[in-house]
Structure formats: structure tokens, C-alpha cells
Amino acid sequence: MVAMAQSARVAALTEELVQSILRFDHETNKEACRRARDIATKGLGAHQYARTNQFDVQASFAGLDEKFRVLNRDGLADALDARVKEINERRSKWIPEYLSLLLQLSDQPTENSKIEALQLLRPPTPPPPLTWKQILEEDPYSDEDIWKDVDYALESSEDEKTPKRRANAKPSPPTSVEDDDAYDPEACVVPVDAAVVKEVEVAQFWKHELKEEEQKVEITELQAIRETLFMLAGLQTSLYHTDKHSFNIRVNQKYIFSHAIQRTTNHLLHELAGMGRRLYRLRQWTKRPSSLPLIQTFEAAVRRRLSDYDRSLALLQRRYLVPGIPVAVSLLGLHDEVRIMSRPILRLAQTVTDMEPQLLVNPFIHLETLFDQISFAQMALERDIFDLLSGIFFQCLQTYLKPIRKWMEAGELGTNDETFFVFENDSSSEASSLWHDRFVLRRGKENALRSPAFLQPAAQKIFNTGKSLVFLKELGIYGAALDSSEPEPRLDHETVCGTSFETPLSPFSELFQAAFQRWIKSKYSFAATILRQHLFTQYALMEILRNFKLFYLGGDGSIFQDFADAIFERMDAGQRGWDDRFLLTELARGIFSAALGRVNTEKLVVRSARSKTPSRSVKGLGNVSVDYALPWPIMNIIQRSSMPIYQQIFTFLLQIYRAKYLLQRVSLQSIHGVKDARLRQLSYKLRHRLIWFTDVLRSYLTEAVVDRSTEDMIAAMSKAEDIDEMATIHIKYVARLQEQALLSQNLKPINTAVIALLDLGVLFSEVHCGNSRDSLQGKNQTVPGGKQTSRDETKASLKASRRKSFIPAIVEDESSDSEGGDEGTDGDTTVSKPPGKCSFEESLQTIDKEFVRLLPFAIAGLRSVGRVGAEPVWEMLAERLEWDKTKDRI
Incomplete structure (x- = not known):
């Protein structure tokens, strides 16, 4: 019967379906309707529409x-x-x-779904309820209107017409207020059930009086559970005694269970009391006031977790007091449940106990301890402890980030903030040393940074960002243009650890460092980029460095040669005032203006310190110095400590050019005029070797040292992010120049030998000038043909060369060298023979002897320091200086 009813129902539905689709008239198209019905019936009958799996x-x-x-x-x-x-x-x-x-x-x-679209499905937030405060704000009443007298005669309510009542309306029942204003208070009294009161009194077991001292009071497990929950919540109980002075909780031994062994229950109660003891100490610690915001935030976070824990205890109490379903009352079950629930808060209590003595010394020790404990909890897969400690850590971190955010966004420091690792050292420091002297990092014992250990990798960037903002304020470009439109990345538990219910696989330290670097980058890169761009464009840092290379380091050999020759010509003229700083400055500006431009050369000043006695050594060129007026922002990169090194290299180049200048004045024609063939050959050899030595030295200094180091410095400077990195690059650059140019203190013996070899060139020039003068005086007394030279021509020749033929000391006494020379038998670079008058032959032999002695010493020293310092340029210089070592010396 059921199958027949189902078939009839399917047939009726099929007929209805055919009629709705085809819309045929059943009377006129009977055949078409029957055929469509058969087709639909067969099609429907061939499918079995089962339920979805x-x-x-x-x-x-x-x-x-x-x-x-x-x-x-x-x-x-x-x-x-x-x-x-x-x-x-x-x-x-x-x-x-x-x-x-x-x-x-x-x-x-995966591609089309967006979580943000789910926010559109949330119902709109209902409007807040209307309050009296809002009503009074929109329509306030006036006090004068309240106390104004009312004229009851006007428009009295008695004059108003009373509305007619409907015929079928029922009269409202009279109320007691209308009948009588008196009210009976006994109507509010509820009768007391004496049985219930008796039950309450029996349940108060702590009020039971004992007849004997050793008598025990029996309690139920439900009563013990209630007392235990009260004790864990920090309340006073009868089952547990609380000592407020020693923060100790003990079990009262006068209460027993009638259905359990006392030793077993005591053990269970003692474990619960141990939990309560640690929680009680934690509660008492939160009640102690603290003046430091960091510790106050930590205390507030702990109090919040204790409040959440008390809420969980209240839910347990509710389960036993008003159970929705039947609950088994078991103290052992409560112990297991409380032990699991209390594990995070107990770990926190132990952490506070361990760090409490150090909080007064180190105000951010709690951040470091929490950071370590979070990592330990992650490794142990303790998810509940990990979440609790992580939440407290990030809450406390927000307070520590406030001075960091203020420093990185406004370049300002809090007043007497001892917890922040940046402080102002010298507020009156010059702008030229603002970056290096005004602010410093706060350090403690053993020069350790006074900041949490997990923030120390980013401390330098934090420090530099604030200094960049202070720098921009000094430049006058700090303002609305520095406001970044990029929102600050969040730094909380959800951002760092994710929202998954599982413990993250990556170590917490790596997750935090990655998130913190993003947070730092959002503030660091913006200020540093603006400052870097300003230094490169407005103050032309790279152009200044190239200018330094040009006039300090001889970057353009032809221009530096012109400048040096101009100075040497005035020196050799023997006129007073050749070292006048105004003349030298105009001379330098005129020569360098072709390469630097007039604006840059106006900043150039040349000075010369006058010496009482003229020096015959190239060391006398140390009195000539060059100064360049730098803007104060650039002086924070090119510091004052670097300028003496630039001056040393400039002096060294002048000394090399001086020796080469004097050697070139000894022409081949003058040597050819030497009558003695042996001395003539010796002169040719010495002139060639000395010129070759100066050329090798100049080529090494300008090409191998200056060019390569400057290219590396320019490449690194273009990639530098802040002034600190730029200054470090420049300091390393000048230190490398000083080291490779043989000007550092540990290379003093080699430098002394090189200067002595250059002095041999000066000496060789003086010897030949003296010999040429003597020859000229002997020949020009009487001119062939009976003519006598005029007196003026003889004076002019004598004025051109007034020096006698003698051998001065190659290196002057210690009074002319502020640093002094190193003593030693192998490193002695002074001429052993004291100065005095010598013949031309003795002078040449002495020069040859000193050259043969000093050059191998310098080469050996270069090879030695090259092996120790691993500098290939020194080895290369040594190879170039001994190119003729296999040749026999004449």
C-alpha cells in the first residue's frame, strides 16, 4: 500500500511538472502530453536520489x-x-x-576567499542605551526655572475638559495608595524556615565547640572543597591557617574526614596548601607599591592574571553550589583539576619570587626573565604557560617601548629616565660633534649595555634613529614632512606567535627578533633615508670627499705638481715672505680652481709655520698645512681626528715631490761637465736611482694606496644607511691610508728610512749645485777673448746658489722631529759621519753608501710587516724597490 501511494504521488508530481514546463492544453494535445509524461516518468525512474554521504x-x-x-x-x-x-x-x-x-x-x-569579508556578515552594533546624562546634555534644565513660583490660577487642570469614558470601559480597581497613604511593613517580612536555619548552623563547622582538646571535628568533602577554593582565592579559612608575616599556609589538623584515612587526606591537603602558599605570596607582592612605570605595568599584568584565576575558581565553586548536572564531590578530583588549572599561575609565582630581589637593581629584569621562561615553555610544549607568560611579556614590553617610540619618532628623552639606555651626555656640545658627543649609550658593569638582552641587537639602530631626528632638527627640516603614512606594525602575542592553538614551531627568540626588526625598520629607515639624502644632495658629501682626494691626496698629479713646484720655486728664491699664508692661499686657490671651481676653492686655506733655522731635510715641508672649511653636518662624518692624517699624507706627497723637483734640477748637462769619468758615472747612477725611488714611491702612494682605498670608501659610503656607518667607514678609510702610506706609529722605522732616502736626493742636488757653482766661478772670472764678466752677472750667479759643498745630517736632531726616532743598530737611518766640509768625491761616495744601506733596510722592513699584517701592497712595494737586486753595483 505504501508503494502504491508513493507511485501515485510521483505520478501526480510528474504530471504537474510536465504541465508547468510544456504548458500544453491537455484536451487538444493529449498525445503530446502523454508522450512527455512517459519520457519524464522514465527519466525520473532511472535515478535513485540517495542522501548525501x-x-x-x-x-x-x-x-x-x-x-x-x-x-x-x-x-x-x-x-x-x-x-x-x-x-x-x-x-x-x-x-x-x-x-x-x-x-x-x-x-x-584559496585565491578568492578573504577573511576581511567576514566582517561584513557581523550584525551592526546596537546603539547604546539612552542615559539621563545624554538627555541633560541635549536639553539642560535651568536652576532658575526649578525654583520659579508657579501660578496655579492660570490654566488650571480643573478647567480642562475631562475626556468621556466609553460605555463599555471598565473602571480601574482602586489601589491601596488611593485608599490610604499608610503602608504595612509587615507585608514585606518573609517567614523564616527554622529547618533551613538549622542546616546553615550545622554547616558552619568552624563554630562547633570541642569538649576535649584532642577531639576532632568531622567535615565533609564538600566543606573541604569550599574551604580549599577560598584558600586558593586568598581568603581566610578555618581548614587552613595563614601566617601573614611569613607568607605561610598550614593545614588545621583538628578537622578530619570520617570516610578517609587521615594520612592520605593530610597529604592531599598539604599539596593544596603548597599551591595556596605560592599564590598568597604572589598576591601580597602585587600589593606593594612601586614608583617605576615598568614594574607598575608588570604588577598590573600579574593582578589581571590573578583576577582571571579567581574567576576560574568562582566557576568551580558554582559547579558545586548550584550544579546544573549531578557532580561527584571529590577532593582528589578537585586537586587534579586545580593542579592543571594553576600550573601557569604557579609558574608565574615562581618567576616573580626568583626575580623579586633583582628588581630594585635592574628595573627590566622581569622582561629578560619572562623572555627566557617563554622560550623554555615553548621547548617543553607547555602551551598554557607559553600563552600566559607571552601575554604578560608583551603587555610589559609596550611600556618599555614608550621611551623608545618617543626617541625614534621625536628625538626626545624622558626626564631622568634611568630605565632607557640612551641619555644626553653633553647638551652644550658643538654641532660639529653632535652625532658623537651629545648622546651616548648607558652602560653598566663590564661596559655592558643597560638594556634587556633581547633588545641589544637593535640598540644601535634605535640609538641612531633618535640621533638622526635630533640632527634633522638642527638642520631645520624636522616637521610634518617626516610623518610616515605607513602604520606602525603591531608587536603583540598574536602578531609574533600567530593565532593558532598550537605552539609555534619556530623559536620564540627568532619570531620576536623578526617582528621587532620590522617594528624598528618602520621608524628607522624613514628618518635615516631623509638625513642621508640631505647630506648627499644639500651638503655634497661625495663631492667633498673627492675634493679631499684632489688637494690632500694628490688625486690629480698634474695639478698637485703645479702647486708643489710653485711652492718650491718660492722656497728656493730665498725671498722673505714666501711662506705668507695669504700668498700661499691665493696660490693654491688659483691652481686648484680649474678642477674644484671657485666656490670650493674659496674654502681652501694654506698655512706655513715659520722655523727659526732653515731645514735642509724634506721634513721642513711639514710646516706647510692645508685647511678646508667644512660645514658642521659633514664634520660629524669627517671628524677632526681625521684631519691630521690627511695632513700627514699631504706632507709626505710634498716631500716626495720636493726630492723629485731637486733631482730634476740636476741636469744631465751639468753631470756631463764633471771632468772625472768615475765621478760622472757615479753621478749618473745616483741621479737615476734616486729619481727612480721617488717615482716608485709616488706611484705606490697615489695608485696603490690612495686610488684603491678611495674607490672602496666611495662605494661603501654610497651604501651607508646613517651617519654612524658613514663615520665608521671614513675612520677606517683614513686609518687604512695612514697604515699603507707607512705613516703609522708601528711603521716609524720604515718611514724614517724612506725620509732619509728622500733627503739623499736633496743632498745630491746640493752637492751638484755646489760643484757647478765652483766650476762656474773658476771659468767665468775671465771670458775667452779678453772680456771680463760683469759684476752683476757674477752676483746673480752667486745669489742663485749660496750653498757650500758639505754633507749635512740626513735626519736632523730630535728637536726637529716631535716623534723622535727609534734607536738600534739595524734601524739606524742617520748618517754616521757628522756634518762638515767634504770634497765632491767624498760627498758622492757618502750618498751612494747611505743609499745602499738604507734601501735594503726599508725593503726588509716592508717584507716583514707585509707578512705580519697581510698587506699585499707592502709586498708589492718591496718587489718594485728591489728590481735591480741581481745587478752588480758599480
Whole structure:
């Protein structure tokens, strides 16, 4: 019968379906309607529409969840899982069909789904309830209107017409207020049930009087559970004694259970009392006042966690007081549940106990301790402890970030903030040393930075960002243009550790450092970029460095040669005032203006310190110095300590050019005029070797040292992010120049030998000038043909060369050298023979002897320091200086 009824129902539905689709007239198109009905019946009969397989649907959603997580869409997976669970909680047999329909309607959910769209599905927030405060704000009343007399005669209510009552309206029942204003208070009194009062008195076991001292009071497990929960919440109880002075909690031994062994219950109660003891100490610690904001935040975070813990205890009490379902009263079960629930807060209590003595010495020790404890909890897979400590850590970190944010956003420091690791050292320091002297990092014992250990990798960037803002303020470009439109990245538990319910796989230290670097970068890169761009464009840092190379380091050999020759010509002229700083400055500006331009050469000043006695050594050129007026922002990069090194290299180049200048004045024609063939050959050899030595030295200094080091410095400077990095690059650059140019203190013996070899060139020039003068005086007394030279010509020749033929000391006495020379038998670079008059031959032999002695010493020293210092340029210089070592010396 059921099958027949089902067939009849299907046939009727099929007929209705055919009529709704074809819209045929059944009377006129009977054959067409019958045929369509048969086709529809066969088609419907061939399908078995079974129910959707719910297990396949669940497997499909599980596959989607796994796919989302593999593609790093954990947020989408969590949102899908939460909503599937919410649908499954509804009671309906069509739930699998609903879920299957959603699966079939989905279109590439990984690419097209956005979690932000779920916010649109949330119902709008209901408006807040209307309050009297809002009413009075919109329509305030006036005090004068309240106390104004009312004229009851006007428009009295008695004059108003009373509305007519409907005939069928029932009169309202009279009230007691209308009948009589008196009210009976006994109507509010509820009768007391004496049995209930008796039960309450019996339940108060702590009021029971004992007849004997050793008598015990029996209590139930429910009473013990209630007392235990009160004790854990920090309240006074009878089952547990609390000592406020020693922060100790003990079990009262006069209460026993009638159904359990006392030793067993005592052990259980003692463990619960141990938990309460640690919690009580934590509660008492939060009540102590503190003046430091960091510790106040930590105390507030601990109090909040204690409040959450007390709320959990209240839920446990509710379960036993007003149970919704039958609950088994078991002190052992409560112990296990409380032990699991209290594990995070007990770990926090132990952490506070361990760090409490150090908080007065180190105000951020709690941040370091929490950071370490979070890492330990992650390694032990203690998710509840990890979440609790992480939440407290990030809450306390926000307070520590406030001075950091203020320093990195405004370049300002708090007043007497001892917890921040940056402080102002000298507020009156010059602008030229602002970056290096005004602010310093606060350090403690053993020069350790006074900051949390986990922040020390980023401390330098924090320090430099604030200094960059102070620098920009001094430049006058700090303002609205520095406000970054990029929002500040969040730095909390959800951002760092994610929203997953599982412990993150990556170490917490790495997760935090990555998030903190993003936070620092959002503030660091913006200010540093603006300052760097300003220094490169407005103050032409790179152009100044190239100018320094030009006039300090001989970057353009032809221009430097012109400048040096101009100075040497005035020196050799023997006129007074050749070292006048105004003349030398105009001379330098005129020569360098072709390469530097008039604006840059106006900043150039040349000075010369006058010496009482003229020096015959190239060391006398140390009196000539060059100064360049730098703007104060550039002086924070090119510091004053670097200028003496530039001056040393400038003097060294002048000394090399001086020796070469004097050697070139000894012409081949003058040597050819030497009568003695042996001395003539010796002169040729010495002139060649000395010129070769100066050329090798100049080429080494300008090409191998200056050019390569400057190129590396310019490349590194263009990539530098802040002034600190630029200054460090420049300091290393000048230190490298000083080291490779043989001007550092540890290379003093080699430098002394090189200067002595240059002095041999000066000496060789003086010897030949003296010999040429003597020859000229002997020849020009009488001119062939009977003519006598005029007196003026003889005076002019004598004035051109007034020096006698003698051998001065190669290196002057210690009074002319402020640093002094190193003593030693092997390193002695002074001429052993004292100065005095010598013949031309003795002078040449002495020069040759000293050259043969000094050059191998310098080469050996270069090879030695090259092996120790691993500098290939020194080895290369040594190779070039001994190119003729295999040749026999004449």
C-alpha cells in the first residue's frame, strides 16, 4: 500500500511538472502530453536520489583545512573550521546537504576567499542605551526655572475638559495608595524556615565547640572543597591557617574526614596548601607599591592574571553550589583539576619570587626573565604557560617601548629616565660633534649595555634613529614632512606567535627578533633615508670627499705638481715672505680652481709655520698645512681626528715631490761637465736611482694606496644607511691610508728610512749645485777673448746658489722631529759621519753608501710587516724597490 501511494504521488508530481514546463492544453494535445509524461516518468525512474554521504563531506572539509594550512592560509583555515563546527552544532538532518551544496558552489577558495569579508556578515552594533546624562546634555534644565513660583490660577487642570469614558470601559480597581497613604511593613517580612536555619548552623563547622582538646571535628568533602577554593582565592579559612608575616599556609589538623584515612587526606591537603602558599605570596607582592612605570605595568599584568584565576575558581565553586548536572564531590578530583588549572599561575609565582630581589637593581629584569621562561615553555610544549607568560611579556614590553617610540619618532628623552639606555651626555656640545658627543649609550658593569638582552641587537639602530631626528632638527627640516603614512606594525602575542592553538614551531627568540626588526625598520629607515639624502644632495658629501682626494691626496698629479713646484720655486728664491699664508692661499686657490671651481676653492686655506733655522731635510715641508672649511653636518662624518692624517699624507706627497723637483734640477748637462769619468758615472747612477725611488714611491702612494682605498670608501659610503656607518667607514678609510702610506706609529722605522732616502736626493742636488757653482766661478772670472764678466752677472750667479759643498745630517736632531726616532743598530737611518766640509768625491761616495744601506733596510722592513699584517701592497712595494737586486753595483 505504501508503494502504491508513493507511485501515485510521483505520478501526480510528474504530471504537474510536465504541465508547468510544456504548458500544453491537455484536451487538444493529449498525445503530446502523454508522450512527455512517459519520457519524464522514465527519466525520473532511472535515478535513485540517495542522501548525501556525510563522511565524504567531512573528509572534503578536512582536506580543505589541510590545503589552506599548507598554503600558509592559517587564518582562513581557522575561520572555516569554526564555522563548520557552528553548523554541525545545529540539529537538522539536512546539515550534510547544506555543506555539500556549499562545497559545490565554492570557486577556488584559496585565491578568492578573504577573511576581511567576514566582517561584513557581523550584525551592526546596537546603539547604546539612552542615559539621563545624554538627555541633560541635549536639553539642560535651568536652576532658575526649578525654583520659579508657579501660578496655579492660570490654566488650571480643573478647567480642562475631562475626556468621556466609553460605555463599555471598565473602571480601574482602586489601589491601596488611593485608599490610604499608610503602608504595612509587615507585608514585606518573609517567614523564616527554622529547618533551613538549622542546616546553615550545622554547616558552619568552624563554630562547633570541642569538649576535649584532642577531639576532632568531622567535615565533609564538600566543606573541604569550599574551604580549599577560598584558600586558593586568598581568603581566610578555618581548614587552613595563614601566617601573614611569613607568607605561610598550614593545614588545621583538628578537622578530619570520617570516610578517609587521615594520612592520605593530610597529604592531599598539604599539596593544596603548597599551591595556596605560592599564590598568597604572589598576591601580597602585587600589593606593594612601586614608583617605576615598568614594574607598575608588570604588577598590573600579574593582578589581571590573578583576577582571571579567581574567576576560574568562582566557576568551580558554582559547579558545586548550584550544579546544573549531578557532580561527584571529590577532593582528589578537585586537586587534579586545580593542579592543571594553576600550573601557569604557579609558574608565574615562581618567576616573580626568583626575580623579586633583582628588581630594585635592574628595573627590566622581569622582561629578560619572562623572555627566557617563554622560550623554555615553548621547548617543553607547555602551551598554557607559553600563552600566559607571552601575554604578560608583551603587555610589559609596550611600556618599555614608550621611551623608545618617543626617541625614534621625536628625538626626545624622558626626564631622568634611568630605565632607557640612551641619555644626553653633553647638551652644550658643538654641532660639529653632535652625532658623537651629545648622546651616548648607558652602560653598566663590564661596559655592558643597560638594556634587556633581547633588545641589544637593535640598540644601535634605535640609538641612531633618535640621533638622526635630533640632527634633522638642527638642520631645520624636522616637521610634518617626516610623518610616515605607513602604520606602525603591531608587536603583540598574536602578531609574533600567530593565532593558532598550537605552539609555534619556530623559536620564540627568532619570531620576536623578526617582528621587532620590522617594528624598528618602520621608524628607522624613514628618518635615516631623509638625513642621508640631505647630506648627499644639500651638503655634497661625495663631492667633498673627492675634493679631499684632489688637494690632500694628490688625486690629480698634474695639478698637485703645479702647486708643489710653485711652492718650491718660492722656497728656493730665498725671498722673505714666501711662506705668507695669504700668498700661499691665493696660490693654491688659483691652481686648484680649474678642477674644484671657485666656490670650493674659496674654502681652501694654506698655512706655513715659520722655523727659526732653515731645514735642509724634506721634513721642513711639514710646516706647510692645508685647511678646508667644512660645514658642521659633514664634520660629524669627517671628524677632526681625521684631519691630521690627511695632513700627514699631504706632507709626505710634498716631500716626495720636493726630492723629485731637486733631482730634476740636476741636469744631465751639468753631470756631463764633471771632468772625472768615475765621478760622472757615479753621478749618473745616483741621479737615476734616486729619481727612480721617488717615482716608485709616488706611484705606490697615489695608485696603490690612495686610488684603491678611495674607490672602496666611495662605494661603501654610497651604501651607508646613517651617519654612524658613514663615520665608521671614513675612520677606517683614513686609518687604512695612514697604515699603507707607512705613516703609522708601528711603521716609524720604515718611514724614517724612506725620509732619509728622500733627503739623499736633496743632498745630491746640493752637492751638484755646489760643484757647478765652483766650476762656474773658476771659468767665468775671465771670458775667452779678453772680456771680463760683469759684476752683476757674477752676483746673480752667486745669489742663485749660496750653498757650500758639505754633507749635512740626513735626519736632523730630535728637536726637529716631535716623534723622535727609534734607536738600534739595524734601524739606524742617520748618517754616521757628522756634518762638515767634504770634497765632491767624498760627498758622492757618502750618498751612494747611505743609499745602499738604507734601501735594503726599508725593503726588509716592508717584507716583514707585509707578512705580519697581510698587506699585499707592502709586498708589492718591496718587489718594485728591489728590481735591480741581481745587478752588480758599480
